[in-house]
Amino acid sequence: MxxxxxxxxxxxxxxxxxxxxxxxxxxxxxxxxxxxxxxxxxxxxxxxxxxxxxxxxxxxxxxxxxxxxxxxxxxxxxxxxxxxxxxxxxxxxxxxxxxxxxxxxxxxxxxxxxxxxxxxxxxxxxxxxxxxxxxxxxxxxxxxxxxxxxxxxxxxxxxxxxxxxxxxxxxxxxxxxxxxxxxxxxxxxxxxxxxxxxxxxxxxxxxxxxxxxxxxxxTEKPLSIDHPHLTSDAEKIKVNLQALLDDPSFLPEGGYLGFGLNRYYPVPRFDVNRDFNTIIHNLKGNDAALVAACKDLPIKAHFRAALRTDVQLGVYVVSPMFDLIDIPYHYYVEGPLTYYLREYFGGLVVNPRRRLKNSNKDRSNGQDLPDESSYPDDYDDEDPRPDIEVFWVNRLQEHSNQLQSPVLCYGNEPSWEYLYAYICLIASIGPYGARDAKWDGGKVQSQ
Ligand SMILES: O=C(O)CCC(=O)C(=O)O
Ligand SMILES: [Fe+2]
Missing domain, CATH: 2.60.120 (Jelly Rolls)
Incomplete structure (x- = not known):
């Protein structure tokens, strides 16, 4: 595997x-x-x-x-x-x-x-x-x-x-x-x-x-992703993904796969109800190849923004556009940011980092985004339980907790209208033998 x-x-x-x-x-x-x-x-x-x-x-x-x-x-x-x-x-x-x-x-x-x-x-x-x-x-x-x-x-x-x-x-x-x-x-x-x-x-x-x-x-004519003629890169990804799905030891019960995209995508800054799935028309390079491959496989995939709200606690995947930079200060002082993401922005807790009960010791060996999916009995009750467990096929980028990385602040033009969002693809797969399962992302609305 x-x-x-x-x-x-x-x-x-x-x-x-x-x-x-x-x-x-x-x-x-x-x-x-x-x-x-x-x-x-x-x-x-x-x-x-x-x-x-x-x-x-x-x-x-x-x-x-x-x-x-x-x-x-x-x-x-x-x-x-x-x-x-x-x-x-x-x-x-x-x-x-x-x-x-x-x-x-x-x-x-x-x-x-x-x-x-x-x-x-x-x-x-x-x-x-x-x-x-x-x-x-x-x-x-x-x-x-x-x-x-x-x-x-x-x-x-x-x-x-x-x-x-x-x-x-x-x-x-x-x-x-x-x-x-x-x-x-x-x-x-x-x-x-x-x-x-x-x-x-x-x-x-x-x-x-x-x-x-x-x-x-x-322009208006995006890549024909609905009936993709797979390029050689997309074909390679499809074959390799298929091999993983055909492996009985890979997520035998089914689950969620997470793919960090390679590129950033411009999203309107003030549109909080943004549906990230519109970026499908503007995908670049291997990100486009990945989506074309998924379309050709029994995989239901959706775009989400991934925000690491707290280095210790893991990743939130939010559905609409959400501008972390503009979060009012009182969100931080009145309650955990995770609460607001979850309650008001359709956020889902994904793979929080494990900590031992009564201890701040991190059990994930410094790995920011652990792949393992078991929650031990000595799980700290104060940490949020995951809404969904995601198996990250490739790791999210280092700066995925910021919609803008420091260097992105330096542009060639002042503009506050669009910003580059770091988006990931979350895909659901069924159990081995029946990978063609329905998307069941809890609070994640299927599009
Ligand atoms: O003039 C060049 O070579 C590049 C200029 C540039 O990077 C810009 O205008 O943003
Ligand atoms: Fe430039």
Whole structure:
């Protein structure tokens, strides 16, 4: 059973969250117009002088960024020039370059033409002179369907200004300056990444780095999850999950499986009755593959937010959108948060950590989210009994107790409308031999 579980876990692991490269561009498309008054400037990136780049840089405003809902100017965090989209027009034709087709093939899961499901909206022009940079941040979500960001780097003489992307403890560096410098033909560098991924721009050490940023939205046509044509990743997950379900020693009486999703999803901040199941249309990468696999198996799965309300006591899974950050202070002083989550927000206690009676000693060996499902007789009566026991197939992320991780507070735009929620998938399975059982999640409403 352990071997099968490990194989399944491996197939669920997050894939690289970005795609970068260089594409040939028709030289006619490398023209940029810009200006904030009646007299517009024009730059031809096929043959650009440093005086022209200096003029473009001097037309820019100092770039600000968002810390929570405040627009902040702080050159120790972000030093760059920017132009809002009203003040420039690029002749670059994204579709003609085919770069989105290449990038999205990897980033989107599901059948059909990924390009047809994505809209790219021009966002800003940035100019990084010598000593400019942007420290680690996560792009601010501007809608539930925003799933990615795209940065285009023009071929100008410059050094430094690499994009570093960090995800699930891994780090990747894209030296866009080097990549465009060594490409003979007229070209641009590009990097597309999921917008919930942490990234930074290292200091430019020479010349001017000019970029265009785009927001990537998924359009009306989501992946056809109801009749999924399983991609090879989804097929792998399905086969591995099936093997586990076919094992008589795995949850012989049936129960709940929990899957921590790999990515964060934007949810409207103020909609407390949010049904998380709408994220199904915007799933990214292996999260989409997992859901497609579940749809193809006798598994009833539902999205929930997981909040670790008290490090000692375990996890609450709440149904509607719930903004932990905005919980009034008196909730904490008048009673345990768990009570409110349970009474008012449809929260369920999941696998509280075990403590010995009359002792604060933690029996779970420091494991935050224990997999075992037995409750011993010496269970501390003051700890809440679980509403449901969940077998976590893969562990929830470290920061699952916060709907926003610290780095998520640094965005590229102040916004309080959407926030990235950490969502998990809770699935019910029947006993061995009859896995096709009905969802029976206690207070969890089936959708
Ligand atoms: O200009 C770049 O390379 C990236 C800029 C960025 O990360 C942003 O504007 O959010
Ligand atoms: Fe960014």
């Amino acid at each position: 352990d071997g099968k579980l490990e194989t399944l876990r491996q197939s669920l692991a997050a894939k690289a969250p970005y795609r970068a490269g260089v594409v040939d561009v028709d030289p006619k498309n490398l023209i940029l117009f810009y200006g904030k008054d009646r007299k517009a400037g024009r730059i031809d990136f096929n043959d650009v002088t440093s005086e022209e780049l200096e003029h473009l840089a001097s037309t820019c405003d100092p770039a600000t960024f968002g810390v929570k809902n405040e627009d902040v100017f702080d050159e120790s965090y972000r030093k760059a020039g920017k132009l809002d989209s009203d003040f420039f027009a690029s002749r670059l034709d994204l579709d003609a370059t085919k770069l989105l087709d290449m990038a999205l093939d990897d980033l989107m899961e599901g059948d059909g033409d990924p390009r047809a499901r994505v809209e790219a909206e021009i966002y800003k022009l940035n100019v990084y002179g010598e000593g400019s940079f942007f420290k680690p941040h996560v792009d601010t979500p501007r809608g539930e369907n925003m799933f990615g960001s795209l940065v285009i780097v023009f071929k100008t003489p410059h050094e430094g200004g690499s994009l570093i992307v960090r995800d699930h403890g891994q780090e990747w560096t894209f030296d866009s300056a080097g990549a465009v410098a060594t490409h003979e033909e007229p070209c641009v560098g590009y990097i597309a990444f999921y917008s919930d991924v942490e990234h930074e721009v290292t200091p430019v050490t020479k010349g001017y780095r000019v970029t265009l940023t785009y927001n990537l939205y998924s």
